[in-house]
Amino acid sequence: MVNRTKKLLLKTAAVIIENKEYLTELDAAIGDGDHGINLARGFKKLKEKLEKENFEGRDELFKLTAMTLISNVGGASGPLYGTAFLNISKVISDNKLDLDDLVEIAEESIAGIQKRGKAEAGEKTMLDTIIPAAESLKHSRANKVDLETALNNCLEKAAEGMKSTIEMQATKGRASYLGERSIGHQDPGATSSYLMIKTFIKSYLN
Amino acid sequence: MVNRTKKLLLKTAAVIIENKEYLTELDAAIGDGDHGINLARGFKKLKEKLEKENFEGRDELFKLTAMTLISNVGGASGPLYGTAFLNISKVISDNKLDLDDLVEIAEESIAGIQKRGKAEAGEKTMLDTIIPAAESLKHSRANKVDLETALNNCLEKAAEGMKSTIEMQATKGRASYLGERSIGHQDPGATSSYLMIKTFIKSYLN
Amino acid sequence: MVNILIISHSLKIAEGTKELAEEMKQDEVDIQIAGGINNGELGTDADLIEQKLQNMDYKDGIVVLADLGSAVMSFNMVKEWLPEEKQKLIRLANAPLVEGAVLGAVEASLGKNLEEVMATIEENSIINKNNL
Amino acid sequence: MVNILIISHSLKIAEGTKELAEEMKQDEVDIQIAGGINNGELGTDADLIEQKLQNMDYKDGIVVLADLGSAVMSFNMVKEWLPEEKQKLIRLANAPLVEGAVLGAVEASLGKNLEEVMATIEENSIINKNNL
Numbered sequence: 280m281v282n283r284t285k286k287l288l289l290k291t292a293a294v295i296i297e298n299k300e301y302l303t304e305l306d307a308a309i310g311d312g313d314h315g316i317n318l319a320r321g322f323k324k325l326k327e328k329l330e331k332e333n334f335e336g337r338d339e340l341f342k343l344t345a346m347t348l349i350s351n352v353g354g355a356s357g358p359l360y361g362t363a364f365l366n367i368s369k370v371i372s373d374n375k376l377d378l379d380d381l382v383e384i385a386e387e388s389i390a391g392i393q394k395r396g397k398a399e400a401g402e403k404t405m406l407d408t409i410i411p412a413a414e415s416l417k418h419s420r421a422n423k424v425d426l427e428t429a430l431n432n433c434l435e436k437a438a439e440g441m442k443s444t445i446e447m448q449a450t451k452g453r454a455s456y457l458g459e460r461s462i463g464h465q466d467p468g469a470t471s472s473y474l475m476i477k478t479f480i481k482s483y484l485n
Numbered sequence: 486m487v488n489r490t491k492k493l494l495l496k497t498a499a500v501i502i503e504n505k506e507y508l509t510e511l512d513a514a515i516g517d518g519d520h521g522i523n524l525a526r527g528f529k530k531l532k533e534k535l536e537k538e539n540f541e542g543r544d545e546l547f548k549l550t551a552m553t554l555i556s557n558v559g560g561a562s563g564p565l566y567g568t569a570f571l572n573i574s575k576v577i578s579d580n581k582l583d584l585d586d587l588v589e590i591a592e593e594s595i596a597g598i599q600k601r602g603k604a605e606a607g608e609k610t611m612l613d614t615i616i617p618a619a620e621s622l623k624h625s626r627a628n629k630v631d632l633e634t635a636l637n638n639c640l641e642k643a644a645e646g647m648k649s650t651i652e653m654q655a656t657k658g659r660a661s662y663l664g665e666r667s668i669g670h671q672d673p674g675a676t677s678s679y680l681m682i683k684t685f686i687k688s689y690l691n
Numbered sequence: 692m693v694n695i696l697i698i699s700h701s702l703k704i705a706e707g708t709k710e711l712a713e714e715m716k717q718d719e720v721d722i723q724i725a726g727g728i729n730n731g732e733l734g735t736d737a738d739l740i741e742q743k744l745q746n747m748d749y750k751d752g753i754v755v756l757a758d759l760g761s762a763v764m765s766f767n768m769v770k771e772w773l774p775e776e777k778q779k780l781i782r783l784a785n786a787p788l789v790e791g792a793v794l795g796a797v798e799a800s801l802g803k804n805l806e807e808v809m810a811t812i813e814e815n816s817i818i819n820k821n822n823l
Numbered sequence: 824m825v826n827i828l829i830i831s832h833s834l835k836i837a838e839g840t841k842e843l844a845e846e847m848k849q850d851e852v853d854i855q856i857a858g859g860i861n862n863g864e865l866g867t868d869a870d871l872i873e874q875k876l877q878n879m880d881y882k883d884g885i886v887v888l889a890d891l892g893s894a895v896m897s898f899n900m901v902k903e904w905l906p907e908e909k910q911k912l913i914r915l916a917n918a919p920l921v922e923g924a925v926l927g928a929v930e931a932s933l934g935k936n937l938e939e940v941m942a943t944i945e946e947n948s949i950i951n952k953n954n955l
């Protein structure tokens with residue numbers, strides 16, 4: 280389990296690093312043009328640490344991820360993702376990962392991001408990817424949908440959420456400086472959240 | 486006439502440069518500790534220029550003084566004294582300098598300083614030396630006092646004005662940041678103004 | 692496009708503020724600085740302010756941000772030396788230096804006019820740091 | 824004595840602001856900075872903020888000045904890691920970075936307490952540049 284999670288985090292790092300330019304371009308349109316640079320810096324460091332050390336439990340892995348992002352990202356996404364991963368590290372267990380756990384993880388991520396950024400759904404942030412994804416998981420659990428279908432639905436909702444940011448006006452973060460002119464651009468943080476969720480789900484489904 | 490004025494300005498430069506440390510210490514107590522440094526920088530430059538060039542009229546000399554202080558002082562006293570000297574250059578004539586002229590010069594200096602700094606008497610600035618000095622000249626003129634007595638009285642009032650700043654609370658300039666705690670210290674600008682007035686008057690009386 | 696002049700007693704503050712503001716601008720706003728004296732000492736250089744105001748494009752207006760009173764004094768003086776129709780297009784903002792420059796750069800690069808840029812950066816909410 | 828922490832995305836802004844504020848202080852106020860990332864790039868370094876807050880004397884309080892939202896976010900996070908009695912003595916000011924640091928340094932060096940320093944630098948008049 281621990282090793283699979285380590286591989287998952289390495290895969291996530293690789294995906295973010297691959298998308299460094301894309302995320303940076305998105306941020307250049309409505310922010311300061313560093314989101315990809317920021318996250319790639321954080322995840323590169325994470326990769327190095329993951330490759331060097333051995334880990335006892337998944338909580339340790341997520342705590343390391345949190346602290347590495349907090350220390351190395353340098354932009355708002357550092358404390359935001361950092362606090363999300365820190366919250367995950369507090370609830371994740373080593374022996375199982377069912378729909379209940381996934382809902383808890385999603386909710387804890389949201390709680391962490393909201394603690395730091397005080398944003399709600401609809402403010403054109405990473406939450407607009409993560410909240411619909413979490414809602415989808417909860418809906419699946421309530422309807423006793425099987426895990427594979429639940430994950431596929433969740434991914435679909437995350438993608439929809441990400442794309443829904445295009446039409447939104449930013450009211451939090453640097454993009455909010457642009458006011459109405461933030462409309463028409465996909466939010467970089469919503470995009471990186473989607474990439475991470477996609478990596479988690481795809482690796483789970485394999 | 487022009488040569489006497491040039492000498493007077495060189496003497497003023499010398500006096501300010503001599504008092505560089507004293508003025509700086511006064512500014513350290515209630516400001517940023519650079520008033521002497523600022524003025525000495527300006528007057529050193531003025532000295533160089535005065536020594537190099539020849540001048541047609543007194544207006545030219547005062548204009549040069551103004552522009553040199555404006556360009557080289559680097560603190561509030563630059564635009565303040567600079568505008569005062571610029572105003573003087575506009576009214577000074579080459580053929581006479583009687584009590585009428587002196588009143589005009591004093592009033593023009595005050596107007597220049599107020600244009601830039603928007604201060605009134607009692608705000609613990611250079612004006613608290615210059616305004617009483619100007620009032621004294623006006624009083625002497627109204628009472629037909631002879632020029633020598635008028636200048637001596639003027640110098641006395643300038644000294645009193647300078648010292649009166651000790652008890653004042655600053656409400657303009659950096660010293661105003663200190664609020665009540667600016668009380669008990671003599672204002673650096675009021676002191677440099679006194680030194681200049683003293684130099685003008687002493688050289689006139691000799 | 693509205694352009695921006697940053698006047699600080701410190702060259703470092705002026706340079707850093709320009710970098711921070713340029714990171715956010717979306718278009719060709721010209722951000723100029725007049726920082727410090729004698730290449731690094733603290734103070735205001737009226738000649739430098741004049742030189743910048745002489746050379747900047749002012750047809751859509753110039754927003755000026757200054758840090759402390761003596762910078763404001765130097766700026767007001769230099770401004771009076773300019774032709775009157777130019778003076779009208781150069782405005783000292785009642786705004787914080789760094790925060791005003793960053794927000795002003797965004798506003799200007801969105802094509803907002805002089806009044807609009809000034810109105811936005813002069814809002815008191817610009818210093819509500821605790822309100823994310 | 825109240826101490827001051829300046830958090831800026833820019834090392835240059837942080838350094839220049841410290842210099843400007845120290846010019847005005849009358850006494851032993853400790854002014855620390857956390858500026859930029861990787862020695863010069865723009866951003867916020869949470870570890871640096873933590874390190875500064877760990878080492879500063881906070882018994883009379885620390886006033887924190889930050890430039891933009893992401894610096895505020897990092898600060899809020901780091902603050903939560905500190906012991907609660909320390910958290911109460913560390914306050915992020917609703918004040919402009921440069922102007923707040925300069926005025927705050929004066930206030931602190933006059934021996935004003937934490938509430939007093941905060942109240943003075945949080946007045947909106949601090950950005951009235953046109954009012955000399």
Ligand SMILES: Nc1ncnc2c1ncn2[C@@H]1O[C@H](COP(=O)(O)OP(=O)(O)O)[C@@H](O)[C@H]1O
Nearest residue numbers: 314354355356396398404405451452467468893
């Ligand atoms: N208050 C907030 N709440 C949630 N997410 C936010 C908030 N502010 C910014 N973000 C997210 O952070 C992303 C920008 O991250 P990044 O570019 O790394 O930081 P910075 O804005 O400091 O340069 C945005 O696209 C947005 O999704």
Ligand SMILES: Nc1ncnc2c1ncn2[C@@H]1O[C@H](COP(=O)(O)OP(=O)(O)O)[C@@H](O)[C@H]1O
Nearest residue numbers: 520560561562602604610611657658673674761
């Ligand atoms: N608004 C003002 N009106 C008149 N004089 C002023 C004003 N502000 C400052 N001064 C004078 O300028 C002096 C300080 O000059 P200086 O130290 O050279 O400038 P700075 O304050 O920029 O360092 C003060 O002592 C005071 O006499």
Ligand SMILES: [Mg+2]
Nearest residue numbers: 310311313314
């Ligand atoms: Mg960014």
Ligand SMILES: [Mg+2]
Nearest residue numbers: 311313354866
């Ligand atoms: Mg950034």
Ligand SMILES: [Mg+2]
Nearest residue numbers: 516517519520
């Ligand atoms: Mg001074």
Ligand SMILES: [Mg+2]
Nearest residue numbers: 517519560734
């Ligand atoms: Mg000075």
